Amino acid sequence: MDQYPTIAVLRNLYVTPSARGRGVVKQLIETQLAWCRSTGVRFVYAGAYRSMPKLLSRFGFCPLPQWSETTPMAIDLLLGPCS
Numbered sequence: 001m002d003q004y005p006t007i008a009v010l011r012n013l014y015v016t017p018s019a020r021g022r023g024v025v026k027q028l029i030e031t032q033l034a035w036c037r038s039t040g041v042r043f044v045y046a047g048a049y050r051s052m053p054k055l056l057s058r059f060g061f062c063p064l065p066q067w068s069e070t071t072p073m074a075i076d077l078l079l080g081p082c083s
């Protein structure tokens with residue numbers, strides 16, 4: 001039987017308009033990646049809409065081949081951000 005590394009999917013990032021621009025999404029992403037690391041998750045995937053690819057790439061997410069209107073992205077928490 002094959003053994004697969006643990007995978008998490010980050011989706012639906014939304015900050016209420018009155019709270020935007022204060023670092024909330026940054027904290028959310030950092031907290032979620034820290035939780036993934038602490039629980040043994042290796043790969044984190046995200047389907048990024050609109051300008052999110054730019055934001056997620058700042059946290060080390062790399063674009064994957066596109067198959068829908070979203071830009072699929074992933075980070076390998078073991079090997080680190082893509083270069």
Ligand SMILES: CC(C)(COP(=O)(O)OP(=O)(O)OC[C@H]1O[C@@H](n2cnc3c(N)ncnc32)[C@H](O)[C@@H]1OP(=O)(O)O)[C@@H](O)C(=O)NCCC(=O)NCCS
Pocket residue numbers: 011012013014015016019020021022023024025026027048049050051052054055
């Ligand atoms: C996109 C969204 C989640 C950002 O949340 P936020 O809490 O206002 O963002 P932050 O204040 O934490 O910004 C953190 C950093 O990311 C940058 N940033 C924020 N929104 C960004 C965006 N859409 N694209 C690129 N960079 C962005 C900020 O300039 C900031 O950079 P800095 O650290 O150099 O100052 C929020 O605007 C939102 O909920 N939008 C509507 C829903 C949406 O489009 N979600 C994404 C698709 S699922």
